[in-house]
Amino acid sequence: MVSWGLLINYAPGTDSVLEIEYDQPLVTSGPKLHLFIDIPNQPGVGDYPEIILINYPKQWQALTGSNPAVATLGALRYNSSGRDYHKIEIDFLKK
Numbered sequence: 001m002v003s004w005g006l007l008i009n010y011a012p013g014t015d016s017v018l019e020i021e022y023d024q025p026l027v028t029s030g031p032k033l034h035l036f037i038d039i040p041n042q043p044g045v046g047d048y049p050e051i052i053l054i055n056y057p058k059q060w061q062a063l064t065g066s067n068p069a070v071a072t073l074g075a076l077r078y079n080s081s082g083r084d085y086h087k088i089e090i091d092f093l094k095k
Contacts, residue, residue, distance in 0.1 A: 031094045033060075039086035048082040056092055064090045 010016045037052070056062060058074040066088050070077040078088065 033092040035088075035090045035092065037086065037088040041083055041085045045082060050080050050082045050084075050086075052078040052080075052086065052088070054088075054090070059095055061093045061095055062090050063093065064088070066090075 006018070008016070008018060035054070039052075054062075054076045056074055056076075062071070062076060064076065066078070068076040069079040076090070078086070080086065
């Protein structure tokens with residue numbers, strides 16, 4: 001399990017971009033990998049656009065209960081607001 005915590009200060013009325021890229025080799029003992037992403041909303045922070053992009057091997061199949069804005073072979077993209085609480089669960093299956 002990997003957990004991150006970030007505190008970012010920026011001047012009111014300004015725009016900032018934070019991009020986090022994390023790569024990890026897929027190591028599974030079976031035909032299925034479960035991914036769980038939990039991003040709590042930030043009280044007191046104004047609305048801002050948020051994009052979550054998940055890339056995976058094209059030879060795998062993604063089964064998700066959440067609704068990505070874009071779903072293509074090898075990628076899922078979620079467009080939302082930073083005011084929203086995000087809970088994304090995906091099962092990846094080897095084809």
